[in-house]
Amino acid sequence: MERRRKFVLAPLIIAGLVVLVQYFGSERFVNPETGRAARVALSPEQETQLGLQSYRQVLAQEDVLTGGPEVDLVTRVAQRLAAVTGDAARQMDWQVSVVRSPQVNAFCLPGGKIVVYTGILPVARTEAGLATVMGHEMAHATSRHGAQRLFQSQMANTLMQGAQMSVALGDLPVDQQRTILGAIGAGAKFGVILPFSREHESEADAVGLLYMARAGYDPRESVGFWQRMAEASQGGQPPEFASTHPAHDTRIENLKALMPRAIQEYEQAAAGKKP
Numbered sequence: 555m556e557r558r559r560k561f562v563l564a565p566l567i568i569a570g571l572v573v574l575v576q577y578f579g580s581e582r583f584v585n586p587e588t589g590r591a592a593r594v595a596l597s598p599e600q601e602t603q604l605g606l607q608s609y610r611q612v613l614a615q616e617d618v619l620t621g622g623p624e625v626d627l628v629t630r631v632a633q634r635l636a637a638v639t640g641d642a643a644r645q646m647d648w649q650v651s652v653v654r655s656p657q658v659n660a661f662c663l664p665g666g667k668i669v670v671y672t673g674i675l676p677v678a679r680t681e682a683g684l685a686t687v688m689g690h691e692m693a694h695a696t697s698r699h700g701a702q703r704l705f706q707s708q709m710a711n712t713l714m715q716g717a718q719m720s721v722a723l724g725d726l727p728v729d730q731q732r733t734i735l736g737a738i739g740a741g742a743k744f745g746v747i748l749p750f751s752r753e754h755e756s757e758a759d760a761v762g763l764l765y766m767a768r769a770g771y772d773p774r775e776s777v778g779f780w781q782r783m784a785e786a787s788q789g790g791q792p793p794e795f796a797s798t799h800p801a802h803d804t805r806i807e808n809l810k811a812l813m814p815r816a817i818q819e820y821e822q823a824a825a826g827k828k829p
């Protein structure tokens with residue numbers, strides 16, 4: 555009996571040690587906006603690489619707009635937000651694309667590659683509404699949530715073994731590609747719905763609210779946007795965005811609690827613009 559138990563435990567102990575070594579060998583990232591610490595599976599360089607590869611893979615299958623009022627609007631909001639992302643975004647190489655599609659969707663890949671679907675524009679309704687969702691998405695990227703999710707997933711093993719992202723995304727087996735795309739928030743297109751955790755959603759809400767305020771968009775408009783998004787998700791098939799960014803009942807309450815600081819930043823931004 556004793557002997558047998560030893561045999562069962564040995565692999566578990568070894569697996570546990572491997573996990574510990576990986577855990578302490580990983581980078582600890584502290585979010586400069588929220589102070590929240592988390593382990594990440596990828597270096598910023600690896601994130602940039604992976605984000606760029608995924609961006610190309612997604613866009614290759616979409617109807618990408620090359621000009622027009624939608625592109626002008628989305629580009630302007632992206633530029634204003636990118637300018638105020640501060641320390642967290644030093645390594646970002648922001649790029650934005652608008653996809654013609656009825657899908658209610660938007661995401662920002664690691665490294666700062668943003669994709670906005672025209673179907674989300676009616677829900678955004680105003681430029682400040684669009685800044686709400688884009689600020690939220692860009693906050694997922696600057697907060698490195700994709701690299702945190704990869705760290706938590708089995709894919710961390712595969713990726714960390716290589717240390718360098720020497721393997722091109724397109725060379726990996728299809729199921730592994732799908733797992734990665736799901737973890738970094740681009741999976742809806744490929745049928746992988748992996749909702750962000752409540753913790754990541756709350757952090758993206760908080761950081762995104764600060765971004766929009768600093769960029770000169772009234773943060774109070776975020777409340778209306780999230781209410782419209784919740785309405786759009788009720789009944790029938792929830793939009794792609796709602797599947798990967800689940801609404802939680804305390805979202806509006808949390809936003810309201812963060813509002814005084816955001817309004818202060820908004821007013822400072824407005825004062826700074828005056829001659």
Ligand SMILES: [Zn+2]
Pocket residue numbers: 690694750754755758798799
């Ligand atoms: Zn989100």
